[in-house]
Structure formats: structure tokens, C-alpha cells
Amino acid sequence: MRGRPYELPIAQPPRLPCRYPCSHRVRCAPGSLTLSDLSLQRRxxxxxxxxxxxxxxxxxPRVDTPNRIEAAGEQQWxxxxxxxxxxxxxxNQTALEERPASVAVTPNAWPLYCQHSHxxxxxxxxxxxxLMAKLCGVDLSEAVFPVGHVAQTQMARISVIVAHHDWQGVAGFSLFLDQSLAAYAWSALEDAMQEFGAC
Amino acid sequence: MKRMQCPLNGLRNISEFVYGGQVTTMPNPATCTDKQWAHYVFYEDNDIGVMREWWLHAPSGYWFIAERHNASDEIVRTYDASECFSSRVDFSASETAS
Known part of the structure; x- marks a missing residue:
């Protein structure tokens, strides 16, 4: 039986110091659901x-409507x-190791720490x-939450950002949540995936 | 579960929101008395009726204003704070030092 990604020791420490043992390991359920950890990619x-x-x-791209996501290139949004x-x-790129500067990029544009927080x-x-319907109160079905939409809501009682977009040509939900809650959220997703034949 | 209309995110379960107190007029911090400022910061009128209240949609960190009857809990309207506040208030160092 495969171990849970967040309980496995890391053989090769990632370049980015993490507050939890994240990696690119993938928890998959053949034919139905795949949950991938992209935390070491840049944001x-x-x-x-x-x-x-x-x-x-x-x-x-200039995205004028809140809660939307648009492609900005190959594997960029x-x-x-x-x-x-x-x-x-x-x-396409791995995460920056340094913290973002605390100075404004322009007079009214300030950097956020989403790389280090989520x-x-x-x-x-x-x-x-x-699957998400078991954990989240917002309807994320294709009819009302198509590709390009974003929902800021709760999943398993914790705050989460859900973005519906393609990843390597496959549509899915990107999930962004607080790093300190990663182990709990991963186990909640794994538990919910059992119903769908998770391995 | 009760639900509330978030002006940014749409209709959501009430568990996603946090109450932030009544919307009141801020006195001029440079000219008001300490008692007036304390009343603004710490006290609420505690009347019954439709009140203007600050609410936070926690997952998005978005503050907005709701008009809610605080006895029946009926939410009459929710809207962006820009409907009431059109300019930024800056506090100089001398005003906040004491």
C-alpha cells in the first residue's frame, strides 16, 4: 500500500524550504480522479x-472580472x-526561494506572499x-462552474481557492489553501476519494 | 443553513462570514475627544431594527456592508463598501502617536 505523501520522508529535499513535507508525489485514482501537488511550482x-x-x-492578460482565471501562456495563468x-x-518554473520584496512594484501594486502561504x-x-460536493458548499459542476471560473470558499471547513482550468491539457481544479492546514486537507481529500475508487 | 449574498463571491453559507460590527461615522481623530474616539471604537448603539453592519467573507478576505434586521436576522441588502466610502483616510504619524 502506498504511503500518504505528507507522511513520507523526503529523500531529496526540495530547493524551497517547506513547512510541511511537500513534494511532487501524486496520489492517483486510475480512471477517475488524480490529485497532484504542484506546491513547488511558481506563483x-x-x-x-x-x-x-x-x-x-x-x-x-487583463482579467477585469473577479473570480476568473485566464491563460497567460503555456502552463501560465x-x-x-x-x-x-x-x-x-x-x-513551467520552480518556486522562488527568496521572499518577495516588501516594497511596492508600482505606487499602488504590492506583492503578496501566496508562494509561501498557500x-x-x-x-x-x-x-x-x-468529489468536491462532499467537502464544499458551492456547486462546482461544469454547468455553473465552467473552465475559467474561480471560487473562494471553504472545503472541509477551511478556506480554499478553487480555480477551474487546464493543467497539461486536462481540465481540473487548482486548490490553494493555507500551508499549515495541508496535511489535514490532503487527508480529507483522500478520505473523500475513497468513494470513487481511489487506490 | 442560513446563507448570505456576498457582493464579490455570490450566495454562500453563513459559516463563511464573520460579523464585524456596526457601520458608524468615524469622528475626526485629529479633533475629537478621547471619549468620542472610545465611543466610536468600543461602543455600539444596540438598537433593534435594520442596521448597517460590516461583514467579512473570510475565504476571500473581503469586507462589505450588509443591511440586516438584528432581531429577525433578515438580511435586506449587501453591497460593496465603496457605495459608502469613496476616499481613503490616511493617518499621519502625529495623529497616531499619542
Whole structure:
């Protein structure tokens, strides 16, 4: 029987010091659901009234509607959490080791610490909405939560950001939640996955 | 479960929200008395009726205003704080030092 990713010792410590033993190990359920840990991939955030214009200057898409996510390239996305808060996700690069600067990028665009505060998981599979329905009060079915939508809500009673987008060509939910709650949330997802034939 | 309409995130379970107190007018911190400031910070009117209240949608960290009857718990309306507050209030060092 495979061990749980968050209880396994790390043979090769990742370059990024983590507060929990995350890795790229994947917990999978063949044919139905796959839960992947992308926490070591790069993500950064900005908050402020100047951020939309700054994104355009960087050649990134301007996402004007809150709670939406748009592709910004191959394995790259911009996620709008409000009219003034945006996260940039980069699946091609590993996470930055240093902390983001505490100074404004522009007068009204301040960096956020989402790399260091939130884990990044990706849940794919046809039953992903049915699985989340066991843990989350928001309807995440395709009809009301299509690709490109984001929900800031609770999962298993903890705060989570759910973003519906493709990862390596497969649609699924990216989950962002507090790193200190990662072990609990992973076990809650694993427990919920049992119903769907998880290995 | 009760539900509340979040202006940013839509209809959500009430367990996702945190009450933040009544919306009251802030006195000028440079000219008001300590008693006036203490009343603003620590006291509420405790009337019964439809009140304007601060509420937080915790998963998104979003503060907004709700008009709620504090006896029947009926939520009349929720809206972004920008409907009431259009400008930022900055506090100078001299005003916050004492």
C-alpha cells in the first residue's frame, strides 16, 4: 500500500524550504480522479489599484472580472481574486526561494506572499465536482462552474481557492489553501476519494 | 443553513462570514475627544431594527456592508463598501502617536 505523501520522508529535499513535507508525489485514482501537488511550482501575487495596468505592461492578460482565471501562456495563468488582487501562476518554473520584496512594484501594486502561504494542488478527473460536493458548499459542476471560473470558499471547513482550468491539457481544479492546514486537507481529500475508487 | 449574498463571491453559507460590527461615522481623530474616539471604537448603539453592519467573507478576505434586521436576522441588502466610502483616510504619524 502506498504511503500518504505528507507522511513520507523526503529523500531529496526540495530547493524551497517547506513547512510541511511537500513534494511532487501524486496520489492517483486510475480512471477517475488524480490529485497532484504542484506546491513547488511558481506563483506570485499583487494587490492594488494599479495592478491591472501593470499586468498589461508585462504582456499578461487583463482579467477585469473577479473570480476568473485566464491563460497567460503555456502552463501560465493570471487569476483575479478581486478587482485589485491578482495571482500569477507559472507551472513551467520552480518556486522562488527568496521572499518577495516588501516594497511596492508600482505606487499602488504590492506583492503578496501566496508562494509561501498557500499550497497549490490540482484535482482532475470526471468526478472532481462530485468529489468536491462532499467537502464544499458551492456547486462546482461544469454547468455553473465552467473552465475559467474561480471560487473562494471553504472545503472541509477551511478556506480554499478553487480555480477551474487546464493543467497539461486536462481540465481540473487548482486548490490553494493555507500551508499549515495541508496535511489535514490532503487527508480529507483522500478520505473523500475513497468513494470513487481511489487506490 | 442560513446563507448570505456576498457582493464579490455570490450566495454562500453563513459559516463563511464573520460579523464585524456596526457601520458608524468615524469622528475626526485629529479633533475629537478621547471619549468620542472610545465611543466610536468600543461602543455600539444596540438598537433593534435594520442596521448597517460590516461583514467579512473570510475565504476571500473581503469586507462589505450588509443591511440586516438584528432581531429577525433578515438580511435586506449587501453591497460593496465603496457605495459608502469613496476616499481613503490616511493617518499621519502625529495623529497616531499619542
Amino acid at each position: 506570485s501575487g499583487l494587490r492594488g489599484s494599479d495592478v491591472p495596468d501593470w499586468l498589461v505592461q508585462q504582456g499578461l 493570471v487569476m483575479a481574486l478581486s478587482k485589485r488582487e491578482f495571482w500569477m501562476l507559472d507551472g 499550497v497549490w494542488w490540482h484535482l482532475s478527473g470526471d468526478d472532481r465536482a462530485a
